[in-house]
Amino acid sequence: MPNVRVTINGVEAAVPANMTVLEAAQAAGIEIPTLCDHPAIEPIGACRICLVEIEKQRTLQPACTFPVFEGMVAHTHSEKAVEARRFILDLLFSERNHFCMFCQMSESCTLQDLAYEYELDHWKFHRPMPKFSVDASREYFVMDHNRCILCRRCIRICDELVGNGTLGLKNRGADSMVTADMDVPFGESSCISCGSCLQVCPTGALADRASAYMGATAEIDRIKTRCMACPVGCGTELIVRENRVIRVEGDWDAEPNHGLLCEIGRFVPLHEHRDRVREPMVRSNGEWNAVEMDEALAMVNEKLREAGDDVATIVSGFVTVEEGTLLAQSPGAKYLMHPIASEQSSATQADLDVADLFVVVNTDLTDDFQVAGMFIKRGVRQRGARLLLISDAAEGDAPEGDAADGMSEWAMRRLGTAEANEAVAIAGGAQMPVFVAGPEGAKLATELAGQVANAKALIFTPGGNSRGLYEAGFQQAFEGQDAAVYHVVAGEISRIAPELLEQLKQAGTVIVTTSYRQPWDEVADLILPMPTTFEKAGTTVNADGMVCEVVAGVETRAIPFNEMFNSLAALAQ
């Protein structure tokens, strides 16, 4: 891209010709206020707050959409531009309910920040006070249309990055409203509760139920860490106040998610209703009693000594590499709680953003590995990539509820496993086909990919750190093998295969190291406490083999896992 010479506020710069005025100004270190613009999504120039004066242009121009040109001379804070911004703010404030004193986003609001910056001490215009509805039909966050400024950030991120396309706009002019699907309540819509819209809302229109009024921008800390709920391995930011995580946001700078999260990563940990395990507990005569750590470890040691090598250690994907490495030293067999695909990935998740054909085999990416599903959905919606779904059940008239259902709206075709060869034929004509599967479809996906030149396969093994734990020595999936003593190291896992619980129920001695009591109190004899991902430091390895840092956002009273394990090891000496 050739450079053009521009002058912004007297600063001369050579910038690529495809830049907007806003980008050029930012590159030159000049700040222009924005409101509807967001770095992660395409600019549309809706709010006009970024208006700047450009010489030889008849009117003020929005910096976020206006392209630079050779010899451009712009003034971002001329009297005319600043006056226009005040006028625009006045209009924005006059339109709906923008009273800060009863807004949960006060002190964390871009609109309010701008009003302070431009010193609005009153509103000039008459306020029509329209009465819009508040949509509280979603579990985790609320939409108050009265606080909406129609910047459309929510609509755009849902469409451009999440690829879900749930949101749209209805009506015209001042009556415009953000709406879901064909104007249904958000809770009844195709919304997948990923909360990406919530993360980009610049006002109090979208408000998180868990963190409303809990901490303003100046009162919170942001800690970058990793989600360990699945192998996508999204970068997260913990929003922490007074040693409490009040909210989780996607980390814009992190691979592979770049700000996106799914319901499981963003909301589920904040809406945890299970009982926290704070101290060791022992079951005697069907009753659970708290015991001292020393006593509990002595009991564990006794059980392990009796069992000798007849021990099975079963770890969930919430166990870090460091914890796994310690556990790998324990006697007996080592198992991963999750099914393991024996096939290897030849693709990374970044490939999903360049692939022109996705073939998803026996896996529902709207249920598992959801953010990877978003990469595919947006590829279909934004880049015209095609999606084929292959599932066991899709042959002939596909029944409801099979693995292919979740993404069927994005798919060009659904195929049964018997028709899988058709996918090979279609993939043969594609530039860059990627076959995607979890353990159930891994074998077929890898086979099919092997038949197509250029094709890559992306294989997910459930469990956030499964890949790291595999390398640490947990190379076998637990499938009901017999042992005298089972030690389950669970972390905060909540999605547990019923078969596993059934098998443990039949087993002899079951020790569970877990953050939460349920459902383990149904099967365990002894429960040991464990910090959650929010509370521990370590590393995890995602599906791409990327080693990611887990950073503790809060301090916990729970004894660190390594200390507990080392005390146990010392007893065994």
Add this chain to the structure above:
Amino acid sequence: MAKITLSTDWLDVCSGCHMSLLDMDELLIEILEHVQLLSSPITDLKHPPESGVDVGILTGAVSNDHQEEVARRMRDRCGILISMGDCAVFGGICTMRNFFDTEEVLSYAYTETDSTAPEQEVPRSPEIAKLYPTVKSVRDIVKVDYHLPGCPPPAHVIAYVLTELVAGREPKLTEDLLTYD
């Protein structure tokens, strides 16, 4: 130097703005060396004198005909009118009722909440001020010279505005002096 004269009054309000005025603590004594407070809701004299005052301060929103009268009287009798607090400046928290029908609000408040006595009815005496369909800011009713938002405005901001006026300067709310809640 003659003292400047000051009257304050309140409209639809929680009285927090006047609390903030008192929160000036010992600064109040210093300011009262230059300012003579002629009337306020927290002094014996409630109404600004007919002879007028230099500065009038109104807190609270205009929700009914009585409050409009109070606002107009203050405007008529003061030289400089300051609208103080979010309710006076923007309408504030009182505007929450603007999102509902007035009758709905009345019947909810007087007959439906958990704390209303049984048989309670909406009071309809002609002596009671009539609620307007929507709550308004002071600026919607009379001309305002200075706006001093905040819920409530911090004491030091009130002190700043009065000190500037005493010194014959224009108060200008910037940065930390400007707050909406």
